[in-house]
Amino acid sequence: MILVLPIMLPLLFMVALIFTRRWLAFQQVFSLIASFALTFLSALLLAEVSRKGIMTLQLGGWPAPYGITLVVDLLSAIMLTTTSFVALVVMIYSPGFIDKERQTAGYYPLVFGLLMGVNGAFITGDIFNMYVWYEVMLTSSFVLIALGGSAEQLRGSVKYVTISFVASIFFVSAIGIMYGQAGTLNMADLAYKMRSWEEMPYMNSALMLFFIAFSIKAALFPFFFWLPASYHTPPVAITALFAGTLTKVGIYTMMRFYSLFVVEDVMFWKIFLLVIAGLTMTVGVLMAASQFDIRKILSFHIISQVGYMVMGLVIFTPQAVAAAIYFTVHNMLSKTGTFLAGGLVYQRSGSYDLKYLGGLYKSMPFLALLFFVPAMSLAGIPPLPGFFGKLFLVKGGFAAGDYLITGVAIAVGLFTLFSMVKIWNEAYWKSEPENMPAPSRVSNLTLAASSLLVLAVILLGVFVGPVMKITHEAAVQLTDPLIYIQAVLGKQ
Amino acid sequence: MLLLLAVLIGVLYGSAVYLLLRRNIFKLVLGLIFLGYATNLLLFVASGLTSGYPAFIRNLEGETATMSDPLPQALILTAIVIGLGVTAFALVLVYRFYSVTGTVDLDELSENE
Numbered sequence: 001m002i003l004v005l006p007i008m009l010p011l012l013f014m015v016a017l018i019f020t021r022r023w024l025a026f027q028q029v030f031s032l033i034a035s036f037a038l039t040f041l042s043a044l045l046l047a048e049v050s051r052k053g054i055m056t057l058q059l060g061g062w063p064a065p066y067g068i069t070l071v072v073d074l075l076s077a078i079m080l081t082t083t084s085f086v087a088l089v090v091m092i093y094s095p096g097f098i099d100k101e102r103q104t105a106g107y108y109p110l111v112f113g114l115l116m117g118v119n120g121a122f123i124t125g126d127i128f129n130m131y132v133w134y135e136v137m138l139t140s141s142f143v144l145i146a147l148g149g150s151a152e153q154l155r156g157s158v159k160y161v162t163i164s165f166v167a168s169i170f171f172v173s174a175i176g177i178m179y180g181q182a183g184t185l186n187m188a189d190l191a192y193k194m195r196s197w198e199e200m201p202y203m204n205s206a207l208m209l210f211f212i213a214f215s216i217k218a219a220l221f222p223f224f225f226w227l228p229a230s231y232h233t234p235p236v237a238i239t240a241l242f243a244g245t246l247t248k249v250g251i252y253t254m255m256r257f258y259s260l261f262v263v264e265d266v267m268f269w270k271i272f273l274l275v276i277a278g279l280t281m282t283v284g285v286l287m288a289a290s291q292f293d294i295r296k297i298l299s300f301h302i303i304s305q306v307g308y309m310v311m312g313l314v315i316f317t318p319q320a321v322a323a324a325i326y327f328t329v330h331n332m333l334s335k336t337g338t339f340l341a342g343g344l345v346y347q348r349s350g351s352y353d354l355k356y357l358g359g360l361y362k363s364m365p366f367l368a369l370l371f372f373v374p375a376m377s378l379a380g381i382p383p384l385p386g387f388f389g390k391l392f393l394v395k396g397g398f399a400a401g402d403y404l405i406t407g408v409a410i411a412v413g414l415f416t417l418f419s420m421v422k423i424w425n426e427a428y429w430k431s432e433p434e435n436m437p438a439p440s441r442v443s444n445l446t447l448a449a450s451s452l453l454v455l456a457v458i459l460l461g462v463f464v465g466p467v468m469k470i471t472h473e474a475a476v477q478l479t480d481p482l483i484y485i486q487a488v489l490g491k492q
Numbered sequence: 493m494l495l496l497l498a499v500l501i502g503v504l505y506g507s508a509v510y511l512l513l514r515r516n517i518f519k520l521v522l523g524l525i526f527l528g529y530a531t532n533l534l535l536f537v538a539s540g541l542t543s544g545y546p547a548f549i550r551n552l553e554g555e556t557a558t559m560s561d562p563l564p565q566a567l568i569l570t571a572i573v574i575g576l577g578v579t580a581f582a583l584v585l586v587y588r589f590y591s592v593t594g595t596v597d598l599d600e601l602s603e604n605e
Contacts, residue, residue, distance in 0.1 A: 135577075146585060151593050154585065154589045154592055155593075158586070161581070162524065165528075165582075166527065168578075169527050169531045172531050172567075173535070173538075176531075176564070179538075179539045180539040180540050183561075
């Protein structure tokens with residue numbers, strides 16, 4: 001019963017918030033409490049799953065391959081918890097950052113609509129149902145990215161809507177082909193049939209269509225151009241929410257599908273995805289190096305970091321997958337952290353452009369710290385979580401004998417450090433430019449939200465041992481799909 | 493029937509891609525609509541076409557072997573509804589884009605990026 005709550009609660013919150021749209025103070029307090037409740041619930045679910053193993057719920061009492069199944073394994077629970085924590089932080093941040101017009105125009109209900117879609121995608125065990133959750137999430141994000149309606153935002157959202165729709169089209173086509181071959185939509189049942197049936201033609205074509213759909217969503221190498229063209233346009237709180245949740249849903253789905261459905265031609269998929277991962281890392285980080293807008297630098301880094309996650313996944317030893325999951329969690333926190341810190345810079349100095357910024361370390365050292373910690377974590381400086389994430393990924397890569405991709409990963413780490421140091425030098429370290437406008441006040445709520453996130457990043461680094469233990473268990477579940485199949489279908 | 497549908501799907505996909513590559517954003521929305529139609533038909537064909545049989549109703553001899561599968565139709569119905577929602581949003585977005593910027597040409601605006 002607890003399994004429907006991550007979907008039902010955001011729905012109820014959204015409905016409540018839609019009807020009280022004009023009462024700003026109520027909206028702010030209510031969404032804060034609501035997102036706290038969601039975080040608490042997800043943490044509870046995580047504890048429950050790590051104690052009892054995979055939890056399933058057959059909706060409407062229809063047995064597994066016929067009805068829609070909700071499945072929460074450790075990976076889903078970890079993603080749920082991190083997502084709702086990121087949402088909580090953004091909910092604390094928003095009242096002090098987003099202008100009143102946007103806040104009363106339906107910002108809060110839309111965030112919960114987005115969360116409903118994201119949570120649904122994390123816990124569903126049915127591919128068509130997953131498509132529906134993707135659409136729920138995308139529709140909310142369409143409105144969020146266009147909310148406010150400035151010319152720049154509208155241009156960004158036309159691109160975003162188009163590319164997202166095309167990705168969904170690939171997704172549905174793949175579902176149609178898969179259903180035509182296997183006659184089932186249940187993910188566990190599909191995986192079971194792919195392992196037990198002699199022959200299942202067209203599976204690789206369906207998987208390739210899935211790959212295109214998810215790599216558009218996750219912004220992998222040939223399909224990433226929409227992300228830096230649209231993510232920097234809305235207020236940075238929305239961008240932070242997208243960076244922490246939306247793109248990671250693509251990665252989650254890729255992990256799930258790779259573990260369940262890549263049965264034939266494993267070598268082809270491994271090499272193909274490793275090449276994609278390497279190119280994603282390299283191209284993202286190189287394009288970031290040429291930018292001067294904080295939001296654009298960070299947007300390109302989203303792309304680069306996604307490459308690491310795919311690399312860990314495709315090596316597919318429990319060690320590497322555990323590192324990839326840890327890295328994903330770290331990235332959701334640190335990435336959101338750097339975006340929020342970028343927002344603080346904007347609130348103080350009125351610009352995102354590095355050329356017009358400077359001297360922030362001297363005038364506000366605390367604000368500088370709030371950027372420094374997550375940025376150095378992204379760059380992989382010990383003892384922050386980014387370092388451990390990369391360390392375990394590299395260890396996993398060497399242990400599995402994939403030396404080339406591991407070398408690329410290490411080199412890309414250096415370039416990431418370069419970009420982060422560039423923001424640091426330009427915005428915080430160099431002396432203030434001549435004609436800088438008078439600094440404005442930074443709201444306490446946004447500072448509090450950023451501090452909370454920085455604290456979470458530090459704790460993730462300090463408690464790397466216990467966290468890695470959980471991600472390792474999640475990786476064991478993921479690398480042995482029979483556990484998942486058995487939990488859903490109840491047979492060998 | 494199958495061949496006819498295959499050709500139709502191909503034509504729809506072709507026109508959709510052509511329209512998507514136009515600079516005019518209204519044509520872009522038309523392209524999205526065509527893309528949705530083509531995919532709905534693809535779902536219909538790919539998940540197995542049985543013509544002339546009802547779904548779930550046994551024939552006189554009590555056989556169930558030759559009934560058509562109702563699930564693809566349910567999937568397509570869902571996809572149509574979702575497509576409708578996205579199209580409606582895209583149309584409003586395009587209208588806003590036009591009233592804010594005064595142009596329907598995407599490229600005219602991207603110069604100042």
